[in-house]
Amino acid sequence: MKEMNILPPGGRQQRPQLKKPTWIIVLISILCIFVVVVYVHPPQDSTACYIFSSSSCSKTISRWLPPPSRQLSDEEIASHVVIKNILNTPPLETENPKIAFMFLSPGSLPLERLWDKFFQGHEGRFSIHIHASKVKPVHYSRYFQDREIRSDKVDWGKISMVDAEKRLLANALKDPSNQHFVLLSDSCVPLRDFDYVYNYLMYTNVSFIDSFEDPGPHGSGRYSNLMLPEVEKKFFRKGAQWFTLKRQHAIIVMADNLYYTKFRDYCRPGMDGRNCYADEHYLPTFFHMFDPTGIANWSVTHVDWSERKWHPKSYGLKDISYQLIRNLSSIKESVHETSDAKRVTTVTPCMWNGRNRPCYLFARKFLPETLESMIELFPNYTMV
Numbered sequence: 554m555k556e557m558n559i560l561p562p563g564g565r566q567q568r569p570q571l572k573k574p575t576w577i578i579v580l581i582s583i584l585c586i587f588v589v590v591v592y593v594h595p596p597q598d599s600t601a602c603y604i605f606s607s608s609s610c611s612k613t614i615s616r617w618l619p620p621p622s623r624q625l626s627d628e629e630i631a632s633h634v635v636i637k638n639i640l641n642t643p644p645l646e647t648e649n650p651k652i653a654f655m656f657l658s659p660g661s662l663p664l665e666r667l668w669d670k671f672f673q674g675h676e677g678r679f680s681i682h683i684h685a686s687k688v689k690p691v692h693y694s695r696y697f698q699d700r701e702i703r704s705d706k707v708d709w710g711k712i713s714m715v716d717a718e719k720r721l722l723a724n725a726l727k728d729p730s731n732q733h734f735v736l737l738s739d740s741c742v743p744l745r746d747f748d749y750v751y752n753y754l755m756y757t758n759v760s761f762i763d764s765f766e767d768p769g770p771h772g773s774g775r776y777s778n779l780m781l782p783e784v785e786k787k788f789f790r791k792g793a794q795w796f797t798l799k800r801q802h803a804i805i806v807m808a809d810n811l812y813y814t815k816f817r818d819y820c821r822p823g824m825d826g827r828n829c830y831a832d833e834h835y836l837p838t839f840f841h842m843f844d845p846t847g848i849a850n851w852s853v854t855h856v857d858w859s860e861r862k863w864h865p866k867s868y869g870l871k872d873i874s875y876q877l878i879r880n881l882s883s884i885k886e887s888v889h890e891t892s893d894a895k896r897v898t899t900v901t902p903c904m905w906n907g908r909n910r911p912c913y914l915f916a917r918k919f920l921p922e923t924l925e926s927m928i929e930l931f932p933n934y935t936m937v
Contacts, residue, residue: 650732653725658739660688663921669694714832740918744882763792763852764837769892775829792837795854851887855913873926878934
């Protein structure tokens, strides 16, 4: 009994008073304040996004993730398969490969006699196809006799222009010897002799399709979201109408219906207050999407847009000289200018099989009054 502790009144033993954990309270307070600040002012850098979950971090995180994939429609899958197979098919070899010269004209070709001189002596190495949309042409050259195809009405800036191009391609493709296809207008002239043109086109593995990105009102400003999902705005391109196509690409154009339909329906003048011209956007966009390395990104037909009008500069009789033609045929750089307020100019060397070569084989718009002068100059200016 003596060794037992004596309990205080009430029978309970009192515990010693504990000190308050002040440092824990301070830490929790600081943490609460920090969380409130983060909530009011979400973190913008990637490090903070690792620590805190915030809707503002979604954009940062999305940059690290691959773009969400969508399921292709049956029509898209079929188109991709056809295009890929055509591109992977070796070119058709023929004993006598030819170039198909396709003239898009309202009627007679006012510069036909100049072209007659261009073709003389090269029979069997070319074919001629004429799409006359208004009246049956009157011909002066034997090379052009009976070379008209079934034509239809063509309206400037409308899908009927692309329809005429496809009509020419379809007729030219019937001849298996045609290995390259050149679209020309009634105002085009040759800047070089036939041999130079033939070798330039036949001994390279690209199509000369003009294609560049223009963020301005006359470029991407013409795009319509109704082209989605098949044609995204980031792929939308602009380029000159005047192309040359190797046979594989010509076949792909004829096989395509899906993407052609998008441009037919949603790229036309006056749509949603915008003027979209399918002949300037369909092929540049289509080939940028499916074979960007297979096109040169410039046209071998020179057009002067320096006047910044709806139509390019025209060359009249007073403009014609030996020096003019030599200047045009000596240009070795392709120039593109955006249509936005910045007017950004991009200058690109014209590379032919890895070498910087002159860009242009043809030029437009040459008025009918220039014919005699051009014929007189032809033997001189086509000498390399």
